[in-house]
Amino acid sequence: MSxxxxxxxxxxxxxxxxxGLGYKSVLARRMGPFGNFAISFSVISILSGCMxxxxxGLNTGGPAVIMWGWAGVGLMVxxxxxxxxxxxxxxxxxxxxxxxxxxxGGPRWAWVTGWLNLLGLLGAIAGIxxxxxxFVGAFANLQWGFVPTPEKTMMIFAAILLLHALLNVxxxxxxxxxNSVSVWWHLAGVAIxxxxxxxxxxxxxxxxxxxxxxxxxxxxxxxxxxTALGLLLAQYTFCGYDASSHLSEETTQAQLSxxxxxxxxxxxxxxxxxxxxxxxxSAIQDYTGTQSxxxxxxxxxxxxxxxxxxxxxxxxxxVIVAQxxxxxxxxxxxxxxxxxxxxxxxxxxxxxxxxVSPRTKTPVAAVWLSVGVALVLAPPSxxxxxxxxxxxxxxxxxxxxxxxxxxxxxxxxxxxxTPGPWNLGRxxxxxxxxxxxxxxxxxxxxxxxxxxxITATSFNYAGVALTAxxxxxxxxxITKGRRTYKIPSTIGAPxxxxxxxxx
Numbered sequence: 298m299s300x301x302x303x304x305x306x307x308x309x310x311x312x313x314x315x316x317g318l319g320y321k322s323v324l325a326r327r328m329g330p331f332g333n334f335a336i337s338f339s340v341i342s343i344l345s346g347c348m349x350x351x352x353x354g355l356n357t358g359g360p361a362v363i364m365w366g367w368a369g370v371g372l373m374v375x376x377x378x379x380x381x382x383x384x385x386x387x388x389x390x391x392x393x394x395x396x397x398x399x400x401x402g403g404p405r406w407a408w409v410t411g412w413l414n415l416l417g418l419l420g421a422i423a424g425i426x427x428x429x430x431x432f433v434g435a436f437a438n439l440q441w442g443f444v445p446t447p448e449k450t451m452m453i454f455a456a457i458l459l460l461h462a463l464l465n466v467x468x469x470x471x472x473x474x475x476n477s478v479s480v481w482w483h484l485a486g487v488a489i490x491x492x493x494x495x496x497x498x499x500x501x502x503x504x505x506x507x508x509x510x511x512x513x514x515x516x517x518x519x520x521x522x523x524t525a526l527g528l529l530l531a532q533y534t535f536c537g538y539d540a541s542s543h544l545s546e547e548t549t550q551a552q553l554s555x556x557x558x559x560x561x562x563x564x565x566x567x568x569x570x571x572x573x574x575x576x577x578x579s580a581i582q583d584y585t586g587t588q589s590x591x592x593x594x595x596x597x598x599x600x601x602x603x604x605x606x607x608x609x610x611x612x613x614x615x616v617i618v619a620q621x622x623x624x625x626x627x628x629x630x631x632x633x634x635x636x637x638x639x640x641x642x643x644x645x646x647x648x649x650x651x652x653v654s655p656r657t658k659t660p661v662a663a664v665w666l667s668v669g670v671a672l673v674l675a676p677p678s679x680x681x682x683x684x685x686x687x688x689x690x691x692x693x694x695x696x697x698x699x700x701x702x703x704x705x706x707x708x709x710x711x712x713x714x715t716p717g718p719w720n721l722g723r724x725x726x727x728x729x730x731x732x733x734x735x736x737x738x739x740x741x742x743x744x745x746x747x748x749x750x751i752t753a754t755s756f757n758y759a760g761v762a763l764t765a766x767x768x769x770x771x772x773x774x775i776t777k778g779r780r781t782y783k784i785p786s787t788i789g790a791p792x793x794x795x796x797x798x799x800x
Contacts, residue, residue: 311326311552315390318388319785320390324658325470325658327473328549330557333551335477335479335626336544337538337558338479338566339626341535341538341566341623342620342623343534343569344616344619344623345425345619347573349424349428352594352595354530355584356514356588357513357527358513358526359513360508360510362524365508366530367567370532373735374563376731379560381539381542381559381703381704382719383717383719385719386553386719390637391633392638392640393542394700396784397706400784401707402702404779409702410699412767413695415631415638416766417694417697418537418631419670421536422631422670423671426454426457426620426624427450429457429624430451432617434450436597436617439609451675451676460621461668462668465625469547469659472625475625476626487572487573491576494580499580499602502580507579511524515748516748517746522745539559539630540627540629541562542555543634544629553719582602586598639651643782647781694739704732707729708725745757745760
């Protein structure tokens with residue numbers, strides 16, 4: 298599966314391609330190929346997803362599910378990402394998934410896809426930044442004896458959201474620079490954390506423990522079911538790579554840069570995340586003590602047990618900065634989705650959210666709406682110990698089906714789909730159908746109960762949230778959306794065969 302070039306040596310002009318898809322270029326195209334890869338890699342953020350849900354993994358299957366789940370889920374997500382990249386190459390717009398669905402399946406498909414995508418993106422901001430707030434609280438506990446009560450954690454969370462809003466309204470150039478720094482920070486951070494844990498003169502767990510030890514603290518007796526639930530750690534982490542698509546209108550050579558950004562962000566995260574999780578798991582000193590850490594963050598307890606207070610605080614800072622990079626990148630992606638969906642009349646008060654700053658060429662109002670909704674999603678974590686897992690599940694079951702819908706519609710379209718310069722060639726169908734089947738499985742799985750007994754505080758509200766969003770989308774469609782939502786007519790994009798890359 299090697300790249301193949303045909304025809305001319307240059308891609309069509311980005312603005313001409315966008316005009317061919319029905320839109321005038323109004324955003325600043327100041328992001329290069331590396332910056333586009335960097336935003337998806339930053340949103341995936343192994344130092345955010347792996348760390349914030351590591352305690353969930355210890356309780357839901359333990360090391361065996363953490364390690365093998367990461368390997369298996371990473372492979373399936375790579376297949377899904379490759380399929381999505383193929384469609385992105387043909388339709389590089391800020392609307393991303395819903396625009397693809399509209400062109401391939403019509404407005405109703407687009408409407409559902411857009412609202413699912415929006416739910417997932419906004420849920421991701423809440424999950425990422427709330428997770429960062431818990432790590433900030435844990436660091437403050439180690440440094441100053443700060444007690445991270447839920448109310449104080451919520452205040453830290455609000456401050457982080459404000460920071461990300463201010464950084465994003467400053468313009469895409471700053472966002473791109475921060476994302477580029479984020480890539481190296483994440484890779485260096487993984488190397489530092491794994492290296493420190495491996496070389497510390499502490500007792501290390503055997504490979505047998507790391508890869509075969511199973512732990513079930515859910516109260517559910519069915520081990521296979523618990524194993525499946527444990528996949529949430531990996532599946533949650535491997536979310537957000539559609540950011541490359543949402544930033545395509547601000548990326549040069551978007552027909553190649555955006556799909557490459559999607560695929561590269563997944564496989565680089567897959568490898569680095571495996572190294573990180575292996576280093577963490579092998580360094581566990583006291584399994585029960587790690588789960589019930591006074592810091593509230595199991596990885597912090599591992600750092601403490603292995604490296605002492607000073608070493609633990611240093612590694613915590615590495616993780617916190619990475620999480621801040623992640624939340625900032627996710628805010629950028631979500632705001633572009635809000636902007637594009639509003640541009641096409643799909644969101645109430647669309648005229649407000651689609652405004653672009655004449656100075657920075659950034660959708661400022663969309664940025665503030667994104668962080669505002671994220672702030673509203675997190676307060677249930679104050680009252681329910683399972684609420685954070687529910688927020689992360691909302692992210693997964695909102696955004697993952699939205700990834701699969703354009704892929705499914707592309708498969709259904711057959712020869713009616715005109716591939717872009719980055720495509721899968723003859724591998725498109727087998728990879729695509731495998732990816733769609735995987736998404737159907739995890740969507741159902743993460744709506745199911747995660748602990749027993751089921752109470753008001755332990756209930757998994759992700760399925761309720763998904764149903765509520767679908768109902769809201771349906772009501773908005775029949776009352777207003779079918780009249781106000783409309784993407785522009787295409788005028789014939791430049792030929793996509795100027796440079797053909799087949800995987």
